[in-house]
Amino acid sequence: MAEFIAFHVPDIGDEEIDAVTNTLRSGWLTTGNKVKQLEDEFAAMVGARYAIAVNSCTAALHLALEAAGIGAGDEVIVPTMTFAATAEVVTYFKAKPVLVDCTSDSMNIDPDAVERHLTSRTKAIIPVHFAGHPCEMDKLLNLARRHGVQIIEDAAHAVPARYKGKMIGTIGDATCFSFYATKNMTTGEGGMVTTEKRDWAARIRAMSLHGLSRDAWNRYTAHGSWSYEILAPGFKYNLTDIAAALGIPQLHKSERFWKARERYAALYNDAFRDIPEILRPCVADEVQHAWHLYVIQLDLERLRIDRNEFIELLRERQIACSVHFIPLHLHPYYRDAWGYQAAQFPVATRVFERVVSLPLYAKMTESEVYRVIEAVTDVIAMCRR
Numbered sequence: 517m518a519e520f521i522a523f524h525v526p527d528i529g530d531e532e533i534d535a536v537t538n539t540l541r542s543g544w545l546t547t548g549n550k551v552k553q554l555e556d557e558f559a560a561m562v563g564a565r566y567a568i569a570v571n572s573c574t575a576a577l578h579l580a581l582e583a584a585g586i587g588a589g590d591e592v593i594v595p596t597m598t599f600a601a602t603a604e605v606v607t608y609f610k611a612k613p614v615l616v617d618c619t620s621d622s623m624n625i626d627p628d629a630v631e632r633h634l635t636s637r638t639k640a641i642i643p644v645h646f647a648g649h650p651c652e653m654d655k656l657l658n659l660a661r662r663h664g665v666q667i668i669e670d671a672a673h674a675v676p677a678r679y680k681g682k683m684i685g686t687i688g689d690a691t692c693f694s695f696y697a698t699k700n701m702t703t704g705e706g707g708m709v710t711t712e713k714r715d716w717a718a719r720i721r722a723m724s725l726h727g728l729s730r731d732a733w734n735r736y737t738a739h740g741s742w743s744y745e746i747l748a749p750g751f752k753y754n755l756t757d758i759a760a761a762l763g764i765p766q767l768h769k770s771e772r773f774w775k776a777r778e779r780y781a782a783l784y785n786d787a788f789r790d791i792p793e794i795l796r797p798c799v800a801d802e803v804q805h806a807w808h809l810y811v812i813q814l815d816l817e818r819l820r821i822d823r824n825e826f827i828e829l830l831r832e833r834q835i836a837c838s839v840h841f842i843p844l845h846l847h848p849y850y851r852d853a854w855g856y857q858a859a860q861f862p863v864a865t866r867v868f869e870r871v872v873s874l875p876l877y878a879k880m881t882e883s884e885v886y887r888v889i890e891a892v893t894d895v896i897a898m899c900r901r
Contacts, residue, residue, distance in 0.1 A: 518833075518887070521834060523837060523875050525877060529765070532766065540758065547569075547754045550757035551756070554760040562683040562685030562710055564686050564711070565714075566713075568709045569708050570709060572601075572706065573694035573696070577601060578608055580690040580692055582719070584640055584716075587610075588609065588610035590612070590638075590639040591637040592614065592641070593633055593642065594844070595617075595646075596844045597646060597868075598644045598670065599841055600847075601672075614633050615861070616632075617862065620863050620866075622800070623864075624644070625656075638663065638665050640665055640668055644672070647673055647807075648806030649799065649806075650803045651679075668689060669684065673700075675701055678804035686710065686712060690716060691709070700770060700773055700774065703759040706755050724751065726752065772878070780880060780885045781797070784796070784888075787892075791893070793818045794812050794813070813870040813872075816870060820900070823870055827839075833891040838873045839871055845858065
């Protein structure tokens with residue numbers, strides 16, 4: 517039997533192992549010089565003025581919304597086609613996550629739908645760069661400026677992505693990145709907030725560690741002081757040096773990782789070009805796609821199987837796939853607590869029934885990519901009407 521092709525395997529080498537081992541031997545494990553190095557190098561890569569490392573992208577989103585002053589009764593516009601974290605952080609403030617539909621091609625938030633849902637209570641928009649394809653930021657920025665709302669980008673998929681030549685990380689008021697285990701670069705668990713706003717950066721940094729005026733590094737090293745002040749009731753969201761030690765060589769390799777993903781995505785695109793049952797991912801002319809995910813849409817009207825059966829047939833051929841995402845409006849909480857219904861989101865509801873995420877990661881080999889292509893092609897041929 518052929519070897520199983522996992523949906524994702526992180527690309528971890530001796531550099532990462534040595535870096536983590538050296539940190540373990542250093543005597544300093546929590547937030548310190550390694551975190552500072554990761555912040556500085558990440559800020560330089562995306563061109564941001566400030567970068568604050570945290571323990572997840574969820575934490576990054578929470579802190580960015582807190583810096584934006586979101587409070588009870590406010591509304592924050594969120595795409596329904598996203599993961600739980602994007603909207604759940606809004607509820608932390610007793611604010612309302614206002615779900616909107618996506619576009620049918622990129623599956624990014626639909627700017628026209630955003631405009632229809634702007635009200636006097638709207639305080640922020642959270643565009644999600646789905647799969648690594650940047651949103652239509654010019655349209656969203658124009659809407660935000662006209663209505664006086666903040667833009668906090670969910671860039672969990674977007675290392676490294678560009679919009680009209682500009683790196684994702686400096687466009688909105690704050691940008692939130694994920695370094696989760698499956699992401700384009702990883703710290704195991706972790707995230708980053710970038711912003712051009714000095715006051716936001718200071719607030720996010722303080723609130724990421726209990727709202728203290730000094731972090732542990734500044735209190736417990738030879739040059740630190742034991743004294744601190746609580747500036748506000750904050751959170752425990754700081755990143756450790758152990759995680760940062762893993763992330764630094766990952767950051768150094770991120771361009772290589774991206775080039776591998778781009779090459780494999782091109783192989784998929786070329787192989788599926790003349791298969792009418794498959795709609796390939798779109799790439800707008802003005803963007804650099806980060807290729808965190810390779811998401812196809814099945815033309816179910818041309819097939820005798822549904823999406824779930826398609827995935828199962830690939831699994832029988834030792835190929836793991838996934839689905840991104842189950843739209844938020846289809847989950848019990850958003851249906852029961854906020855009254856959202858499938859009919860309100862026709863595009864996301866239809867797309868969800870058809871999307872399949874194929875394996876795509878830097879550690880894949882070309883032979884594995886071709887095995888996926890062969891399996892997909894065989895299943896389509898076997899199941900077309």
